[in-house]
Amino acid sequence: MLAWAGPWLKPILIFLAAAIAGFLAPAVLLRPLARFFEKVEPQMKEVLYAAGRRHIPFWFTLAGIVVGLRLSPLRGLHPLWIRHIDHLLMVLFVLSVSLAIARIAVVWIHSVATRLALGTTTLLENLTRLVIYGMGLLLILANLDISIAPLLTALGVGSLAVALALQDTLSNLFSGIYIIVNRQIRLGDYIKLDSGAEGFVRDIGWRSTTICDRADNFILIPNTKIAQAVVTNLNLPRREFSVPVRLGVSYASDLSRVERVALEVAAGVQREVPGAIPGFEPILRYQAFGESSVDFMILLRVMAFEDQHLATHEFIKRVHERFGREGIEIPFPQRVLHQAAAK
Incomplete structure (x- = not known):
């Protein structure tokens, strides 16, 4: 029994040590960052703690698994199996890091926009997540030795068909981006459209802009309609x-x-x-x-x-x-x- 357990004892101890270290690490690693953000961006403190408690133990556990596998009898497996296991652990790590960065980035953008009275929208938040997840996907493909050149070629060939099929959706998407960048319509503004619709702007999404009328009902207006309409903004140039x-x-x-x-x-x-x-x-x-x-x-x-x-x-x-x-x-x-x- 002891002879069978001997080769596994060291990997198991390393795995347990990594798991315990991951459980204790957030309190040690995040404390200096929390002190800094408490003075600069108070909202970031809670987000860092939440993301750290969720992801840092997982990262330490993955590290323990990697080291433990190197020292366990499994290192004698066929190299192809070892490579597949390494790739799986790497994919899990990159996904976890991408989720953590996306969550922190969205909250940071929201905090900065609130402080500057700019307002944040679901479109801006979703674009931030899309960029971070896209970078994570490219990193995964690169580590898996998958060339992205054929993928980009296929996307280029199929982009025309996709653009035709999603013409209305893409028009609303770019119109939403234009509305946000132009900053003549902001969250919280009271606007009147030439169609007669009016209300407070509650959100600018990838497809439509949501306004809340005086009866507290939501009106969903496609972003292209907003971009083409004659809009009276009663909060500009000043709120008075x-x-x-x-x-x-x-x-x-x-x-x-x-x-x-x-x-x-x-x-x-x-x-x-x-x-x-x-x-x-x-x-x-x-x-x-x-x-x-x-x-x-x-x-x-x-x-x-x-x-x-x-x-x-x-x-x-x-x-x-x-x-x-x-x-x-x-x-x-x-x-x-x-x-x-x-x-």
Whole structure:
């Protein structure tokens, strides 16, 4: 029994030592990196720990298997079998490294884009993963002594057929890339299309752009439609948003007094309502003689498009109550008819 176990004892001990070292290594190896990223990119700390705990023990275990096989009786196998085993271990290692790098790269891109207020999209994340996985695949093929030249030739010959078959998909893909690079439509922006669709941009994918309307419903629009449409971005060139509120008062009103009272109410809204810009001075302009009132518009200013509703709500409530106290009439729609006297 001991004679049979003797040749395997050393490889087994090496494998166990590598497994234990892999279990302990993340705490030792990742601590300096975690301290660095905690100061520079706080989000990266958790990602490094998560990726390290998952992949580093696996890498140490693979190393233990490689060394153990070199010292075990299996080294007497046919060289072809040894080569196949080495290739299998190498493929597993490259796949694990690619998965770890892709995960870290996606989170890093997301962190940098968030800090710079650029926003990240599933298209950008998927392209990052595709590039890293593609590099890993090329590395695997190179280590397996598989020439990629015939593969590239086959892809070149078949690219025309693929392009024709996936014409719409590729158009949406490149349109999505154009939208991201152009940066005139960003995540979180409120946009209006000439088709009538409008909402907040939630994601830009490889096929479509997702916007969320005011009813909290998702609208999926192909990227080519976005690229070709006339788009109004209400968050550019700046997020501040002007809110026009139109009112009318009786023809018998003192318009100077109406202007003073309305501006006082609007100034209170600017100071007190969340989302309004406190330092902005509201503007009032009379616009027309309406059928039953003298019409005017008062201009408020809010920090973002979504803040306009609360500011308008509060202004209408306050101006209605103040006009009532001041005796300023907001007339009902009415029309005066003059009937000619009968002869």
